[in-house]
Amino acid sequence: MSSVDLRVNTERLRADIDALAQIGRQENQGIYRMAFSDADMAGRDWLRQRIEDSELTFFQDGAANLHARLNWDKNVPSVIAGSHMDTVPGAGHLDGALGVVCALEALRVLKESGVALQRPLEAVSFSDEEGRFGGMFGSQSVAGLVTPEYLHAACDLDGISLMEAMAQQGLDAHAALHAQRKPSSIYAYVELHIEQGPVLDRKGLSIGVVDAITGLFKWEIRLSGSANHAGTTPMDMRADAFQGLAEFAVQIDRVLAEYGSPHSTATIGRVELKPGAANVIPGEAVFSLDVRDTDSQILEVLADAFRRTLSAIARRHGLMFDFSVLSDIAPVQCDMSVVSAIDAAVNTLQLPATHLNSGAAHDAQMIAGIAPTGMIFVPSKEGRSHSAAEWTAWDDIEAGANTLLHTLRQLAT
Numbered sequence: 001m002s003s004v005d006l007r008v009n010t011e012r013l014r015a016d017i018d019a020l021a022q023i024g025r026q027e028n029q030g031i032y033r034m035a036f037s038d039a040d041m042a043g044r045d046w047l048r049q050r051i052e053d054s055e056l057t058f059f060q061d062g063a064a065n066l067h068a069r070l071n072w073d074k075n076v077p078s079v080i081a082g083s084h085m086d087t088v089p090g091a092g093h094l095d096g097a098l099g100v101v102c103a104l105e106a107l108r109v110l111k112e113s114g115v116a117l118q119r120p121l122e123a124v125s126f127s128d129e130e131g132r133f134g135g136m137f138g139s140q141s142v143a144g145l146v147t148p149e150y151l152h153a154a155c156d157l158d159g160i161s162l163m164e165a166m167a168q169q170g171l172d173a174h175a176a177l178h179a180q181r182k183p184s185s186i187y188a189y190v191e192l193h194i195e196q197g198p199v200l201d202r203k204g205l206s207i208g209v210v211d212a213i214t215g216l217f218k219w220e221i222r223l224s225g226s227a228n229h230a231g232t233t234p235m236d237m238r239a240d241a242f243q244g245l246a247e248f249a250v251q252i253d254r255v256l257a258e259y260g261s262p263h264s265t266a267t268i269g270r271v272e273l274k275p276g277a278a279n280v281i282p283g284e285a286v287f288s289l290d291v292r293d294t295d296s297q298i299l300e301v302l303a304d305a306f307r308r309t310l311s312a313i314a315r316r317h318g319l320m321f322d323f324s325v326l327s328d329i330a331p332v333q334c335d336m337s338v339v340s341a342i343d344a345a346v347n348t349l350q351l352p353a354t355h356l357n358s359g360a361a362h363d364a365q366m367i368a369g370i371a372p373t374g375m376i377f378v379p380s381k382e383g384r385s386h387s388a389a390e391w392t393a394w395d396d397i398e399a400g401a402n403t404l405l406h407t408l409r410q411l412a413t
C-alpha cells in the first residue's frame, strides 16, 4: 500500500468513540467525566487498556497525562497528537475525546502499515482541560507553566482541592512539576477537535484548518454608587450602578468597531445587582467582561479602550469602578509548517475544507508555547458543544481522523 492510500479503520474508530461515550454517561443528561472523578479514572483505565491492546507503549507523566508511544526514542523529538478526555458536567461525547481516540487510531494505523517513520509519535490525553480545577492542568504542566502556588491553590467549586482529588485516586499532584517537556523534545503538536462553533456546519465543509487560536481577557468589574430608596430619591440625586452598567453594555459595539478587528468579540455573561430589590436603587453592579481576539496587540488596545470607557461612564454617573483580571490568555498563531502539513493532508484526501480561527481555548494553546502547533477542526452540528446535543456526522469524523493520520505521517517522515 502506498502511504497516500493510508486510511483509519472506521469500524475500530467508531467502536472506540462509542465505548468511551458510555463511560460517565448519565441517562439523558450527557457525560460526567470531570477531572479525577471516578468516571474520569474509568476513562483513563479504558484508554490504557486500548493502548496496551494495540501494543503501543503506555506512559503516564507527572500530571497524569496519558501517552501512547510509537517508536519512542528519548533522544529524537516526537510528533504529538493530543487532546483531553475529561468533560464538563453534562457534556457531549466528542469534545476532547474525539482528538484522543483519533490520535490513538492514527498511531495504530501507522504501526500496522509499517510506513517508515523518522520520528517517534505520541498520542496524548491531557488532564483537566475543562477546568474542574482551573483548566489545562495537563498541558500547562507539559509547557512548564504550573507552579507550586497553583498546585496548592487549585480547588473545584465544592472546595475539593486538586491535591486532595488526585490523592484520592492514588496520584501525587506535586509530580506535575516534573511533567515539563523541553521544547527540543517535541517536533510538532497537532490537535483534532470539534469546532464548537457553527462555521463548518453552515458552510457544509468537513475540515477546518486552524490559523490562530483566540486569546482572551476576562474581567470582573464592579461599579459602586449608593443604594437608596427608589421612591424618595430624585432622578438627578442618584448614583445608580445599573445605569452605568447599561450604558457600558451599549458602548461595547462602538468600542469593538473603533478598536477591534473583524474577529473581536466582547461579552457580558454574568450580572449581579446589589442589594437586588425592586424598590431599591442598585448601589453596586458586579459583572463579567470576556473579550477575545487573535491578535495580542488588539487585545491590549481593547483593554485600554474598555478601561477608558468605564472611567468616563463612572464619572458621568457619580460611580466608582474597579475590576479584577480573572484570566488573561495570549492568542496563538499556528505554526506555518504544521498548517502546511494539514493542508497537504486535506489535498491528498480531497476533502472540502477552509481555514478559520478557533474561538475556544484548547490544550494546543499551552503546547504552542514550547512546540510548533496546529489544529484540525471537524463540524459541530449547529455549533453546539458543552451539551449532550453535541454531534458530528460519522463521515466528518472519518475525514478528520484521516486528515490527522496524514498530517502525522507527513510530520513524522
Ligand SMILES: [Zn+2]
Pocket: 084, 095, 096, 129, 193
Ligand atoms: Zn475540548
